[in-house]
Amino acid sequence: MEHLISPPGFGRRHFLSFWDLPDGGIETLLRRAEEFRLLRNLRESHATRPGRVLGMVFEKASTRTRASFEIAMFELGGHALYLGAQGSHLERGEPIRDTARVLSGYCHAIMIRTFAQQRAEELAAYANVPVINGLTDLLHPCQVLADLQTVAQRFGAHGGTHGSDIGRALQAVRYAWIGDGNNMANSWIEAAGILGLDLALACPPGHSPNADIVRRARATERGKITFCSDPIEAARGRHVLSTDVFASMGQEAEAEQRRGEFAGYCLDARLVAGADPAAIVLHCLPAHRGEEITDDVIEGPHSLVWRQAENRLHAQKALLESFL
Ligand code: CP
Ligand code: NVA
Helix, strand or coil, X not given: CCCXXXXXXXXXXXXXXXXXXCCCHHHXXXXXXXXXXXXXXXXXXXXXXXXXXXXXXXXXXXXXXXXXXXXXXXHCCCEEEEEECCCCCCCCCCCHHHHHHHHHCCCCEEEEECCCHHHHHHHHHHCCCCEEECCCCCCCHHHHHHHHXXXXXXXXXXXXXXXXXXXXXXXXXXXXXXXXXXXXXXXXXXXXXXXXXXXXXXXCCCCCCCHHHXXXXXXXXXXXXXXXXXXXXXXXXXXXXXXXXXXXXXCHHHHHHHHHHCCCCCECHHHHHHCCCCCEEEECCCCCECCCECHHHHCCCCECHHHHHHHHHHHHHHHHHHHC
């Protein structure tokens, strides 16, 4: 089947954060992601990148990211190579800059999931193929891309063919983030600054998002990024309620202490009741029911978490197509 639109090509740039995309890049990817979803549902072949190889470096655990990237590459006609820290020379101390140059000789792009953002940046600096951020301690842009697709699907943003249509639809929605000011929160803030979204966050004291990221997003003077001390206030009248775990990967030793510090920051029925009646609940998963989200909310009628997880596949196909 012919492309419904010309596949976007972002050249040889990296995707370490949303700032790496050109103006309108998020909107273009979201439109293409939705086309990929339709093509897959119609069982139409969409192998637009035959013979391409994605190297996937995982220094943290993953279910969704690994599965969705690997299947995306298969369905695009290419191949994904999994390289875990364990079982490779990474765990034995081989420098990431050496891994970058070796994989560049084999792969057409590299995805990395790691701890410090600087490690992903070092990989990108030494790779001569595009590098995609599959989660760092600082950012998780691939997930927020899928989250935006989920919002666009629910709030009817896919009618138009122009970037501004989907942009306008996303701007008409009001967003809330409840919980840790972590990698997910930071990527939502970047998206809010770039797309001009109205985002209210409620994070416990001492767990605010990265201040530089907030400053840069606000400097666009697009959208509105506000902080509330009360989660109920942040959620009030909002269309999208998002949350994530209290302790991210690498913070396991703090988990017990965090459970105390995050008391009252659970996305529960009270918060949903105060949100817009059509509100959707998002969680990137894995979820800890009874901690950051209650079982009745994640399993309830407002929850779109399974659709959100599925959208990782479609959104990443758009991303891979543009970077390969
Ligand atoms: N949401 C997400 O990135 O999930 P995984 O950790 O399973 O990849
Ligand atoms: N904030 C979580 C997201 C997992 C997908 C973490 O970094 O562990």
